[in-house]
Amino acid sequence: MSMGAASQADAEFEGGPGLADQAVSGQAGGRGWLIAIMLTAALVLAPIGSLFFIALGPAEGVWHHLATTVLPRAVVTTAWLMLGVGVLTALIGVGTAWLVTMCRFPGRGFFDWALLVPLAVPTYIVAYAYVDILNYTGPVQSAIRAVFGFQTSRDYWFPEIRSLPGAIFVMSMVLYPYVYLTARATFLMQSACVLDVSRTLGAGPWRVFFRVALPMARPAIAVGVSLTLMECLNDIGAVEFFGVKTLTFSVYDTWLNRGSLPGAAQIACAMLIAVFALLWVERYGRRNQRFHHSSSRYRALPGYQLSPRRAAAAMIACALPVLLGFLAPSLLLADFASRRLEDLSNPAFMSAATNSLTLASIAAIITVGIGVLIAYGQRVRRSALLQAVARVAAIGYAVPGTILAVGILVPLAAFDNMVDGFARETFGFATGLLLTGSGAALVYAYATRFLAAASGSIEAGLAKVSPHLDMAARTLGRTSVKTLLQVDLPIIRPVLLSAALLVFVDCMKELPATILLRPFNFETLSTVVYAAASHEVFEDASLPALAIVLTGLIPVMLLARTSRATFRTRSSARQPLFET
Amino acid sequence: MLNFDRSGSLAAAARRLMATRALSASCLTLSLALAAGGLTGLSTAAKADGEVNIYSYRQPYLIQPMLDRFTQETGIRTNIVYASKGLGERIRAEGVNSPADVMLTVDIGRLERSKELDFAEVLDDETIKGNIPENFRDPDNRWFGLTGRARVVYASRERVAQENITYAELADPKWKGRICTRSGQHDYTIGLIASIIAHEGREKAKDWLTAVKENLARKPTGNDRAQVQAIYAGECDIALGNTYYMGKMLTNDKEPEQETWARSVKILFPNAEERGSHVNISGMVLTKHAPNRENAVKLMEFLTSDEAQGLYAEINFEYPLNPHVQPSDLVSSWGKLHPDSLPLIEIAKHRQEASELVDEVAFDDGPSS
Numbered sequence: 001m002s003m004g005a006a007s008q009a010d011a012e013f014e015g016g017p018g019l020a021d022q023a024v025s026g027q028a029g030g031r032g033w034l035i036a037i038m039l040t041a042a043l044v045l046a047p048i049g050s051l052f053f054i055a056l057g058p059a060e061g062v063w064h065h066l067a068t069t070v071l072p073r074a075v076v077t078t079a080w081l082m083l084g085v086g087v088l089t090a091l092i093g094v095g096t097a098w099l100v101t102m103c104r105f106p107g108r109g110f111f112d113w114a115l116l117v118p119l120a121v122p123t124y125i126v127a128y129a130y131v132d133i134l135n136y137t138g139p140v141q142s143a144i145r146a147v148f149g150f151q152t153s154r155d156y157w158f159p160e161i162r163s164l165p166g167a168i169f170v171m172s173m174v175l176y177p178y179v180y181l182t183a184r185a186t187f188l189m190q191s192a193c194v195l196d197v198s199r200t201l202g203a204g205p206w207r208v209f210f211r212v213a214l215p216m217a218r219p220a221i222a223v224g225v226s227l228t229l230m231e232c233l234n235d236i237g238a239v240e241f242f243g244v245k246t247l248t249f250s251v252y253d254t255w256l257n258r259g260s261l262p263g264a265a266q267i268a269c270a271m272l273i274a275v276f277a278l279l280w281v282e283r284y285g286r287r288n289q290r291f292h293h294s295s296s297r298y299r300a301l302p303g304y305q306l307s308p309r310r311a312a313a314a315m316i317a318c319a320l321p322v323l324l325g326f327l328a329p330s331l332l333l334a335d336f337a338s339r340r341l342e343d344l345s346n347p348a349f350m351s352a353a354t355n356s357l358t359l360a361s362i363a364a365i366i367t368v369g370i371g372v373l374i375a376y377g378q379r380v381r382r383s384a385l386l387q388a389v390a391r392v393a394a395i396g397y398a399v400p401g402t403i404l405a406v407g408i409l410v411p412l413a414a415f416d417n418m419v420d421g422f423a424r425e426t427f428g429f430a431t432g433l434l435l436t437g438s439g440a441a442l443v444y445a446y447a448t449r450f451l452a453a454a455s456g457s458i459e460a461g462l463a464k465v466s467p468h469l470d471m472a473a474r475t476l477g478r479t480s481v482k483t484l485l486q487v488d489l490p491i492i493r494p495v496l497l498s499a500a501l502l503v504f505v506d507c508m509k510e511l512p513a514t515i516l517l518r519p520f521n522f523e524t525l526s527t528v529v530y531a532a533a534s535h536e537v538f539e540d541a542s543l544p545a546l547a548i549v550l551t552g553l554i555p556v557m558l559l560a561r562t563s564r565a566t567f568r569t570r571s572s573a574r575q576p577l578f579e580t
Numbered sequence: 581m582l583n584f585d586r587s588g589s590l591a592a593a594a595r596r597l598m599a600t601r602a603l604s605a606s607c608l609t610l611s612l613a614l615a616a617g618g619l620t621g622l623s624t625a626a627k628a629d630g631e632v633n634i635y636s637y638r639q640p641y642l643i644q645p646m647l648d649r650f651t652q653e654t655g656i657r658t659n660i661v662y663a664s665k666g667l668g669e670r671i672r673a674e675g676v677n678s679p680a681d682v683m684l685t686v687d688i689g690r691l692e693r694s695k696e697l698d699f700a701e702v703l704d705d706e707t708i709k710g711n712i713p714e715n716f717r718d719p720d721n722r723w724f725g726l727t728g729r730a731r732v733v734y735a736s737r738e739r740v741a742q743e744n745i746t747y748a749e750l751a752d753p754k755w756k757g758r759i760c761t762r763s764g765q766h767d768y769t770i771g772l773i774a775s776i777i778a779h780e781g782r783e784k785a786k787d788w789l790t791a792v793k794e795n796l797a798r799k800p801t802g803n804d805r806a807q808v809q810a811i812y813a814g815e816c817d818i819a820l821g822n823t824y825y826m827g828k829m830l831t832n833d834k835e836p837e838q839e840t841w842a843r844s845v846k847i848l849f850p851n852a853e854e855r856g857s858h859v860n861i862s863g864m865v866l867t868k869h870a871p872n873r874e875n876a877v878k879l880m881e882f883l884t885s886d887e888a889q890g891l892y893a894e895i896n897f898e899y900p901l902n903p904h905v906q907p908s909d910l911v912s913s914w915g916k917l918h919p920d921s922l923p924l925i926e927i928a929k930h931r932q933e934a935s936e937l938v939d940e941v942a943f944d945d946g947p948s949s
Contacts, residue, residue, distance in 0.1 A: 069939040131802070136813035137837060152814030162801040243763055243801035243944060253765050256665060257935035259693060339834055406669050413673035420677055433677045437661075516666045520633060520659035520679070527662075531639045534664055537828070539835055 037377040041389040051407040057262030078246045084168035089228045093179025101187040104303045105311035111318040118325030119177040120552025122509040124237030129329035134161045162242045173325035179224035186220040230398040248400045275398045336542030356524040360507035363446035364500040371454040394452035401512025445513040450506045454499040461495030501555040632875040634660045635667040637685040646888045668697045681876035683865040687767045691723040692928040694865045701866040711884035711902045725861035728899035733848040734819045745848045751791035760807045760816035764938035771860040773934035775927045790941045799946030812841040827897025847914040856920040
């Protein structure tokens with residue numbers, strides 16, 4: 001998603017998808033790809049389709065109540081939450097990305113990757129952690145009381161973290177890396193020429209930023225912000241704990257307290273349509289704009305040398321998000337965990353960790369595989385349908401997790417029961433449930449849920465590979481599959497890696513689908529955390545929670561490295577490519 | 581001509597070949613997914629002898645001690661999936677092939693919902709009927725209660741002198757700015773409000789809820805432990821909560837500060853002199869397509885036995901529903917529970933209304949001033 005967003009922009013012109021498709025497709029191989037693509041599309045769209053199907057059920061009496069009492073307020077609350085998180089993540093993400101890419105100050109190399117680290121902290125964990133840090137008995141308020149000699153909470157005012165502003169703060173602190181990642185990638189790839197031209201024309205750093213760099217980065221920022229907003233919409237853990245009544249909250253109330261799954265699905269579908277409309281408006285708003293560069297010559301950006309005072313300000317600006325989004329919650333977890341180190345040798349902890357790692361790895365590989373299939377399918381066979389499928393599949397991200405999980409469950413179980421019925425009738429034996437309640441169901445759920453995180457970047461990465469290469473390969477007798485495997489994939493390997501790492505991190509954090517669809521006696525790190533947290537003994541889950549954060553940290557750091565490497569290989573690889 | 585034809589068929593063959601390859605790519609994806617299932621060793625058929633499969637809305641470690649004892653005594657292994665929502669829908673989707681034998685759950689609403697989702701089997705079992713009193717099981721024997729969870733009032737030892745309280749009294753203006761509670765949409769609160777609707781009717785319940793809302797010290801947030809902490813912190817003087825959290829806090833040796841919070845609070849059993857305190861239950865359901873029905877029934881009988889009920893009382897600080905078993909000493913030390921005698925099924929009928937009332941009076945927005 002990340003890198004892709006950025007490169008999508010200049011891809012539009014460089015290769016020119018239209019040209020690429022004309023060149024590569026129109027030959028044999030089309031039909032095979034079409035079938036493969038249709039299959040994939042069906043798989044990916046099944047959960048959303050089934051969600052709309054569930055929404056068709058009777059929801060008698062639910063809507064009158066919803067419309068008169070809950071929804072007006074829920075819509076307003078959700079809008080404020082999205083606005084708050086959107087603005088805050090955009091400010092932090094774009095601001096820090098500009099600082100680390102364009103300014104020179106001490107610690108820049110460190111912040112370059114450290115700013116990504118909060119991505120590893122799930123929202124439900126950061127929410128629990130902040131309540132513990134900021135409540136009456138937590139370290140902050142205890143210190144205030146000790147310093148000022150207050151006796152009870154009635155003696156002084158302290159902001160309540162369990163509130164809408166609290167939720168905005170907490171979510172922004174762990175979600176801004178999505179924007180940081182996309183903005184940083186764009187700033188890195190912005191041709192130095194454009195910026196140099198602006199500077200020779202007399203624009204100062206601020207003017208270059210606001211008048212040139214920022215408008216040009218708009219598509220990338222839009223992608224990053226839309227991902228954070230979708231995360232914000234589907235979240236239930238943090239908003240429930242904070243008592244912030246969002247639409248997602250109403251979805252769960254309608255389902256669980258008022259017993260209407262169709263009613264809940266209807267709200268969820270309405271949310272999806274709203275998200276889709278929002279994304280469309282953004283795209284429509286820049287329909288006549290082009291964001292690519294007229295030069296393919298890239299060189300290291302010179303950067304602004306900051307005065308000591310400004311350098312200090314830049315360091316603080318970069319340090320704060322890392323401190324608030326990662327360090328503070330991690331330290332709290334580490335404190336709890338230090339009292340429970342004996343759990344480390346607990347076989348249950350070990351197996352949960354193994355399960356998490358195995359599942360996340362397999363899901364990452366498969367999701368990237370599907371992403372490649374969709375992207376390459378588009379290259380071989382230009383199809384508006386395919387593009388639409390990719391777009392629709394991506395908004396599945398915005399559906400409240402458990403509702404999406406039910407949406408996955410229904411077609412999956414129906415398929416299993418169909419196979420079972422067929423086997424019984426034809427061969428006289430029962431197959432039972434093949435996929436439902438197996439690891440495969442989880443992998444399927446992850447792949448559909450996080451396809452959005454992978455497909456964008458792969459699509460964009462592939463679009464940057466010159467179609468001439470494909471043509472050459474095909475002329476030399478390679479089939480379309482061989483061309484993909486032997487030519488295209490090796491070239492975009494860094495992109496594949498970064499897409500896989502993102503999906504991996506997301507899978508490690510995933511909770512609602514994991515908890516509902518998993519097999520018997522099967523725990524992952526996130527389900528262990530959830531079980532403890534739901535029994536109000538979050539402390540007992542500090543070790544697995546810390547493990548999620550730390551395991552997430554490794555790919556995040558790798559990601560930071562590869563995204564830098566990607567840029568380097570791409571810019572240096574460009575010349576030789578055109579010489580072939 | 582001939583040549584052209586041949587090349588045409590060659591192209592067709594090539595096209596077919598490529599189609600196969602692209603297909604095999606997607607097959608590879610699918611088989612990888614299947615392998616994922618196999619690899620992690622998960623799709624273990626759940627029909628083997630000597631097993632019973634449990635879908636649970638109760639946290640695993642709350643029920644693990646009882647399950648371990650069961651396995652010890654009968655040799656029957658237990659498999660468990662825990663989730664906080666959606667398991668009913670899962671059983672329904674899985675249909676005749678569902679591996680689930682027994683569903684364990686908290687909250688009367690969820691027990692009743694098992695009937696709506698049509699997966700609750702009738703079980704006419706003398707042992708279970710003998711162990712669990714009539715008002716704690718479904719009249720049609722589709723669900724059975726296991727433990728009671730009293731919704732009581734936590735009160736500050738320092739700032740609240742009285743030793744008795746009623747739910748009605750919470751609406752009294754003398755408590756203005758002094759009450760804390762968790763969200764009105766939480767199962768536990770919904771249950772309590774539904775019981776008030778059942779006793780006094782919708783209108784009176786609405787007035788009551790509105791008045792309680794105005795007495796709140798803060799917006800309803802957090803969990804039951806957080807309410808105890810709020811009393812300790814002086815944010816409020818009384819709070820609604822379930823008894824067993826106090827038990828868990830008083831015995832928490834990892835975070836001894838929780839014990840300090842709990843020591844600042846006493847428990848008042850509401851309406852002790854009148855209709856009794858609201859008690860919600862945890863319970864169990866036998867599924868319609870249980871593959872291990874015999875073992876499931878054994879497990880269900882065991883969970884109602886004196887032995888298992890004793891474990892529930894000692895480890896989880898819940899009220900055993902089996903009348904032969906006493907609550908733990910700690911729980912007994914808080915006083916005697918006099919449970920509301922209105923059948924729970926009557927209360928469950930008003931859950932949806934209760935949930936709507938919470939929205940209507942905007943309970944979760946907290947006091948208006």
